[in-house]
Amino acid sequence: MTVSPTTIRVRDARADDWPSILPFFREIVAAGQTYAYDPALTDDQARDLWMSPSSAVTSRTSVAIDAEGNILGSANMYPNRPGPGAHVASASFMVAASARGQGVGRTLCEDMITWATERGFRAIQFNAVVETNTAAVHLWQSLGFRIIGTVPEAFHHPTHGYVGLHVMHRPLPIRQP
Structure with a gap:
């Protein structure tokens, strides 16, 4: 599948999108190269981990779709920490193997940056x-x-062994009330 970044659209995920997200979620988690999620998660546990409740105000799950409505990737976004840390957003991204390298991740992240800015987060x-x-x-x-730190050997990669996990940070424009 080849998509053009100009035909990729991002929208809020719906409950009925999960069956289209689950296959690439499973593939990415099973590969063990980018997420520290347990491959033994049940489908319900995976859904509960990835999909934000539709009533959530400070979290969101989105999907990137092509012109035909096929789901190419997904992101979930949320406050990085509760309470006094809730002014910093965080997110996770997954792109279907057939859509990688075609601007899907970039489009999802640009959408997430807009979402976080509009909600008044100070950084990601x-x-x-x-x-x-x-x-x-x-x-x-x-x-x-920017990479602001790396936790050495915090991730056990299936081919590279123990590798570091970067903490990455991006300030956001401060919205005036």
Whole structure:
């Protein structure tokens, strides 16, 4: 499948999108290269982990779709920490293998940055970007994120062994009330 970044659209995920998200969620988690999610998660546990409740005000799950409405990828976004840390957003992104390298991740992240800015978050922090996931690291850097630290050997990669997890940060414009 080839898509053009100009034909990718992002919308809020709906409950009936989960069956289209689950296959690439399972594939990415099973590969063990980018997420520290347990591959033994049941489908219900995976759904509860990924899909934000439709009533949530400070969290959201989105999907990137092509011109025909096919789901190419998904993101979930939320406050990084509760309470006094809730002014910093965080997010996770997954793109179907057939759509990688075609602007889907960039489009999802640009949408997430807009979402976080509009909700008054002061920054975005990604807590665990696997250092060997160079495509994601370069993408996030091109969108204004900086590596502010790396936790050594915090992720057990199936081929590279123990590798670091980057903490990446991007300030957001402060909205005036």
